[in-house]
Amino acid sequence: MSIEEKGTISIHTENIFPIIKKFLYSDNEIFLRELVSNAVDAVQKIKRLAALGQYSGELGNPLVEVAVDKDAKTITISDNGLGMTADEIKKYINQVAFSGASEFVEKFKDAKDANEIIGKFGLGFYSAFMVADLVEIQTLSYQDGAEPARWVCDGSTSFEITDGNKTTRGTDIILHINAESEEFLENHKLEEILDKYGKFLPVPIKFGTKTEQEPDGEDEEGKPKTKSVEVDNIINTTNPIWTKAPADLSDEDYLSFYKQLYPFSEDPLFWIHLNVDYPFNLTGVLYFPKLKNDYEFQRNKIKLFSRQVFITDEVKDIVPEFLMLLHGVIDSPDIPLNVSRSFLQADSNVKKINSYITKKVADKLQELFNKDRKSYEEKWGDIGLFVKYGMVSEEKFYDKAKDFALLTNTKEEHYTLDEYRDKIKDIQTDKNGQLVYIYANDPAKQDSFIQSANKKDYDVLLMNSPIDNHFVSQLEQKLEKTSLKRVDSSVASQLIDKDENHESVLSEDQSKQVKEIFEKAITRPGYNVEIVGLNPEELPVTVTMDEFMRRMKDMAAMGGGMGFYGNMPDSYKVAINGNHKLIGKILASDKSEDQALLAKQAVDLALLAQGMLTGAELTEFVSRSVALI
Numbered sequence: 001m002s003i004e005e006k007g008t009i010s011i012h013t014e015n016i017f018p019i020i021k022k023f024l025y026s027d028n029e030i031f032l033r034e035l036v037s038n039a040v041d042a043v044q045k046i047k048r049l050a051a052l053g054q055y056s057g058e059l060g061n062p063l064v065e066v067a068v069d070k071d072a073k074t075i076t077i078s079d080n081g082l083g084m085t086a087d088e089i090k091k092y093i094n095q096v097a098f099s100g101a102s103e104f105v106e107k108f109k110d111a112k113d114a115n116e117i118i119g120k121f122g123l124g125f126y127s128a129f130m131v132a133d134l135v136e137i138q139t140l141s142y143q144d145g146a147e148p149a150r151w152v153c154d155g156s157t158s159f160e161i162t163d164g165n166k167t168t169r170g171t172d173i174i175l176h177i178n179a180e181s182e183e184f185l186e187n188h189k190l191e192e193i194l195d196k197y198g199k200f201l202p203v204p205i206k207f208g209t210k211t212e213q214e215p216d217g218e219d220e221e222g223k224p225k226t227k228s229v230e231v232d233n234i235i236n237t238t239n240p241i242w243t244k245a246p247a248d249l250s251d252e253d254y255l256s257f258y259k260q261l262y263p264f265s266e267d268p269l270f271w272i273h274l275n276v277d278y279p280f281n282l283t284g285v286l287y288f289p290k291l292k293n294d295y296e297f298q299r300n301k302i303k304l305f306s307r308q309v310f311i312t313d314e315v316k317d318i319v320p321e322f323l324m325l326l327h328g329v330i331d332s333p334d335i336p337l338n339v340s341r342s343f344l345q346a347d348s349n350v351k352k353i354n355s356y357i358t359k360k361v362a363d364k365l366q367e368l369f370n371k372d373r374k375s376y377e378e379k380w381g382d383i384g385l386f387v388k389y390g391m392v393s394e395e396k397f398y399d400k401a402k403d404f405a406l407l408t409n410t411k412e413e414h415y416t417l418d419e420y421r422d423k424i425k426d427i428q429t430d431k432n433g434q435l436v437y438i439y440a441n442d443p444a445k446q447d448s449f450i451q452s453a454n455k456k457d458y459d460v461l462l463m464n465s466p467i468d469n470h471f472v473s474q475l476e477q478k479l480e481k482t483s484l485k486r487v488d489s490s491v492a493s494q495l496i497d498k499d500e501n502h503e504s505v506l507s508e509d510q511s512k513q514v515k516e517i518f519e520k521a522i523t524r525p526g527y528n529v530e531i532v533g534l535n536p537e538e539l540p541v542t543v544t545m546d547e548f549m550r551r552m553k554d555m556a557a558m559g560g561g562m563g564f565y566g567n568m569p570d571s572y573k574v575a576i577n578g579n580h581k582l583i584g585k586i587l588a589s590d591k592s593e594d595q596a597l598l599a600k601q602a603v604d605l606a607l608l609a610q611g612m613l614t615g616a617e618l619t620e621f622v623s624r625s626v627a628l629i
Ligand code: ADP
Pocket: 034, 038, 039, 042, 079, 081, 082, 083, 084, 092, 093, 122, 123, 124, 125, 126, 171
């Protein structure tokens, strides 16, 4: 029997290929992903048929080969899979599976992403026309008595099916590369694309050959000899670790896979092996990387696969936002990879995957915490950021993480939320029964405040990571009868209102006089002087910014819609400790220049202690101090 047929591809339009070419141009390298995955599918199908007893012929070594002929300007993708009969070509290749080309054209005239089109309309094979002006199929089906078949198409809607020349089972797809796509005839270009999409495909992918040394008997002295041999250059690992069972893997396996994915990275802190098959299918390994101190976040490090074919490293929407800093791979045939973002967000599988990953991560952290608290604390500097980010952004994660989240104080001690409350509740409860957590966000700058607080036996928490601003507000909302105050938001004895303030020893007149002296000494706008009666041991002058005011300004600075506060000039409180002996000294002085000088010096010292004295003011302070000594 001989095959001879001409016909028209049934897509009801003449101009489908120009459209494919035009819209898909930016992504045209994916033709190789599509054709190689088809070849891999064909090989896996024949293996399955053999396993089911529906094919009893020789299987051979499963192989997909990509070959370039620079002179002929062709790329050939060959497989020893199940092949196609002429009828199957008509069915699977000619009848492009979509309802109407007019719908297609209408819908995708604004398409940005080739994936959208290819996936939605099952155009995988036709992506060949992005780079080829003639595509040829030579194929021989596994079926008994099948004849080799050949299909050719020049990118118009007419095709031709004739007898083929293939003598072994499988399919060759021959692409006659068009003039604009000749870059794909370069070996390095193909290697790069194969490496990107095909590194972990389940069937060996051969691209060219390489030389290897092989044992070759012994020389006269009995030493082993080797000879050079040409062997297939296989570009992929067919059984990457995420396809294996965790029980069959050692730490070494996980670490070396990490190195393979990210050759220049430090070892990760730990990892989570994902494995679900109901209600959706998902496997993968997620790694917690060591974060650099400069918090140079590296997003988009998670690679998304679909049955071992690389799809993208933009996993937004599939992985919860706060876990975007993780590294690793996720493989799921159930994620609708080829559709648009908005569809992804609404997809119920994606939502389930998202909460599954969140839960797995929480469980793993809880396990690490329970198993070895000490090593967990050592890692907290790195994982704390994920955990806090998660607690702030996902209600469900907060509920789990509240048991293993740690608070760290300025003495580098770590406490869980419950432990910390118990630790401070006796000393840091105000007169209304409200707990007050005190924190520093810049311990070096706030050192004098921290020391004053410590003198009163107050504990000071460290909140100096980029997320802590939000974490502080989150804690305040979540913890009962608790407020958080930055250590420099007022003088130590007023951080927690306990109704036990010292009376100022100054008379009303004296207070007024001291206030005037200091108001004159301070030339900066927005500094309001207040005389307070503190312990004589406390500093004579303290400059603070009110907690509420500061937070509003911080939020405005982060674009939190607090425009009103953002526009307010900075305003500070200058607390003068009326009970300090320096104030007595100022009052005792009879020359007003001396009073002004002492006041000025005391204010500058307070500013200096907080790193707020710089530039000309600092220079002036230094020369004034020199003159004084
Ligand atoms: P999909 O892979 O999503 O089905 P494609 O357009 O990539 O869509 O392929 C269409 C069909 O053509 C495949 O489902 C398969 O039946 C057939 N086909 C493509 N390439 C091969 C191949 N190398 N061997 C056997 N069949 C193939």
